[in-house]
Amino acid sequence: MNEFDKIFKQKLEGYTETPPPEVFENISKHFPKRTAAEFFSAYKYHLIAAVATIGIVATIAIAYLPSNEETTIITTDNIQPKDITSDASDNLSAPMALTESESHNQNPTELTFESKSSEPTPQSENKVDALNLNDTTICGNELLIHGIDIAKIKASDDLVLTKVASGVKISSKSYGTHALTLTNGNSVKITFVESEKLVASVAKTDLCYGEKLLVNTFGASSVKWNDSYYSVAKLNAGKYELSGLNTGKNSIVITTGEGRCASNIMFDVNVASKLNYMVSTKANYCSGKNGELTVKSDSKINYCRINGSDISRDGIFTGLGAGIYMVEINYANSCVAYDTVLVKDKTNLNAFFESTKDAFNEKGYTFRNYTRLDDSGNTQNVDFEWLVNSMVVSTDYNFEYEFTGNGKYEVELVARLGDCESRYSETISVTSSDFRIPNIFTPNGDGIGDEFTIKYNGTLLDYDLSIYTKAGQLVFHSQQIDDYWNGKISGNNDASEGVYFYVITATGENNEKLSQKGTVQLIRR
Secondary structure, three states: HHHHHHHHHHOOOOEEEEEOOHHHHHHHHHHHHHHOHHHHHHHHHHHHHHHHHHHHHHHHHHHOOOOOOOOOOOEOOEEOOOOOOOOOOOOOOOOOOOOHHHHHHHHHOOOOEOOEEEEEEEEOOOOOEEHHHOOEEEEEOEEEOOOOOOEEEEEOOOOEEEEEOOEEEEOOOOOEEEEEEEEEEEEEEEEEEOOOOOEEEEEOOOOOOOOOOEEEEOOOOOOOOOOOOOOOEEEEOOOOEEEEOOOOOOEEEEOOOOOOOEEEEEEEEEEEEOOOEEEEEEEEEEEOOEHHHHHEEEEOOOEEOOEEEOOOOOOOOEEOOOOOEEEEOOOOOOOEEEEEEEEOEEEOOOEEEEEEEEOOOOOOEEEOOOOOEEEEEEEEEEEEEEEEEEEEEEEOOOOOOOOOOOOEEEEEOOOOOOEEEEEEEEEEEEEEOOOOEEEEEEOOOOOOOOOOOOEEEEEEEEEEEEOOOOOEEEEEEEOOOOOOEEEOOOEEEOOOOOOEEEEEEEEEEEOOEEEEEEEEEEEOO
């Protein structure tokens, strides 16, 4: 257990339910700053899994996307949503895996909204009677004046006059204000305004609590919002970010243009309510796999996930070991809440001893007991048995023993409290000079038996230690007896639990060739 996790464990030790936010704020102040190398080492598997997941999702998305790219488009015309409904029924035959529908909801294809007709609606002609001709604003670049002779109108060079059956059609070469002079001396101003067709796109209209809405607008030089209660931030040309939306239904209105030339878009956005939940834990007993974690909520939960892998639909996880768990709660429209909790280790019994050879008797040894209970040295109610080659020879706390002759002896300490049991053993090779080699070591950072350390009584002229996996892969090598194996491979990666083989070759001070082979069990508890 690294320093980061130790601090986390200490701060969460007093809680069996989700602690209040100020506890996490206090924890963050005490966390040591990690280097980039430390962060990658701690979370390398999570990062690799994340990259792999992104690749898989991207491949699936490409396979299912239609040939023409789809975006959520809302226009000023009558809009109809494109039907993309799918079967979201539960797959009860696979309770520990996401259904196809749930997996799709995590990375939904963007919904597409289109107008009923793909052809633009023709712009109606702007018409005015000659008797009512005054200064006016026209949406577009054409004006039809009824009941007037073309000879009675004088226009600027930017206007084109065309005689029609009912009067005169005036076309503007450019938008803006132009003057018309009638032969009777009257003059009017005609302002032609470009009619902008506003289009907007959004990735989705169902948001999670506190989520911001990104909107892209097209076809308008400027827009206005009905921002009486939410905030609008312009990110760049045509791209906006809306924040502060209310839970429930929000009606969004986007407007471009002024007065009678204005057009707008209206659509609804639904924001999920904040999830109220509680995470509770049941302590793991005796370093086994019997801890529990339960998520309860006043709202429907789609599923829960812990440490990025195990999934539960009812929020109940059993068979857990002690440790810190990252909880992911998926609810509403694939919204996610995160929490971090500690499953404690109740009655954590950790047997351990150290052996010392008698300075005057080469066959006499003292075995000092360093067993711990719940990270404490208080073992008042713990029973002990000392075994030599599987035979019980003592029930004392510490143990002194004289071996009967040269050879290899397995010395084992068994600690028991009720039905909780822990064992530790060493192989003692009794010769004129001997190696003392542990049979078990527990590199979990608790300061007890964290290293595989070999001891030797006497002087060595040379020394060589190699440790292998069952498959024959070399995981540790040293030519210094003071070196130890800390349970790491290549200096960074944690070796998995299991049995490893060691080979020792050495030369004693009298040029005696020494060798020893055996196994050691690595346990992380």
